[in-house]
Amino acid sequence: MTERVEIEQRGRYADELAVGQVYLHRPGRTLTEADNVLFTTLTMNPQALHLDHAYAAAQPFGRPLVNSMLTLSTLVGLAVGQTTQGTLVAQLGLGEIAFPKPVFHGDTLYGRSEVTAIRESSSRPGQRIVTFAMTGENQHGDVVVRAQRTCLMWTAPAHAEAKAKAADAAGTGERA
Template sequence: MAGRYYEGFTQGEVIRHDVRRTVTETDNVLFSTLTMNTAAIHLDHDYSSKTEFGKPLVNSVFTLGLVVGLSITDTTLGTTVGNLGWEDVRFPKPVFVGDTIHAETEVVTLRESKSRPTQGIVTFLHRGLNQRDEVVCECRRLALMMRRPE
């Protein structure tokens, strides 16, 4: 099993994920149109050239999904019951086509489930960074995790 059980996490540990991903124009256009976000800032090069950024921004919801996705193999693959929510989602720097994103995850809290004795709740702080190590995304994710089978 690639992911960790609840007991495999330590509060305060930081996991640096090895997998990186360069964002493509296809990623941005496909994600934006599949999710019906037709904002010109994501899809229209002419419009975007006249903004402060000078080019299209990558859809922030794609960025969030990518950052969380980069963390899955090292944290929750096969051991999560489900996500309970995301909190404090921030995008301090924009992401552009051609940026290469890598991620790290801090284990913020661990709490045994009161109603589900075979499970526990882990709060992760996921950080996405670009190729210049600038933080482009941060979020807290609450995951309901399996406990190690006895």
Template sequence: MVRRINEVGEGRYREEYGRYYEDFEVGDVYEHRPKRTITQDDNVRFTLLTMNNHPLHFDDTYGEDTEFGECLVNSTLTLSVVTGMSVSDVSYKTVANLGWDDVRLTNPVFHGDTLSAESEVLGKRESESRPDDGIVTVETRGYKQTDEQVIEFERSMLIPKRDTDE
């Protein structure tokens, strides 16, 4: 994560996070921290908040009778947490999130799993319609504590150029 400390007054400092368009290089990989353990409470609240009423996410008895033997973490919670983990490294300065592509759920996530994530810069180009910005595409991968990959997706963002944001 690019972290700058700016003096904003005499003896007064402010942290600045994120990357400008020029800071991204194709092929770079950013390891996101901190990790995040998903609790049963996280899963039940998120599932019900988003109106997903599938019992596999909140009914332990139902979960015990499935091939998994327990409840699964809602896959959109996994997507949300892993995306959120990447914000400080890849999208903190973003003007607009342009979309997710090719979301793949590669292994189940259960209550108590601890997620980590990384993003690889796949491409970057200047915006044709917004000369002060560029478009950056990353592939983000999430893993649980066993090093099993649980999710991967591509995300494109509109990122400001350094000289125009200061």
């Protein structure tokens, strides 16, 4: 009988990352009108450019625009599985955000993350601050969003130690 092995899906630990690594986030995500209306109303954004077809038709792009915050959120979401799933301590910030071209209903967003900086946390041993340059493109290859994402991330040894301590404290005896 073979031993059962369980493998948990996760992103990368900070000690598995290197400056210059590039992650392509596939599959992409097609943004629908329903996505846009739901996100826009959930976030209390009454901007007519996102909700009112007649109003948007009279504006320069001639049709409703996908909420730029939905575009940004989707870009970050596309990256999580490959980069920070289960290895993130905290998202420290998003900066240098730009939306060079609009996104319309039916456009598909594809993501790319490049590791641009890694440094040890001065206050949290076993954790590192990692910066990603993120880019989102539509199905035509047009860049529609750029952002810098800075994260506090675990190293593998520190995370294993923290999980073991938490399991011991909980009395489960489970090991990482």
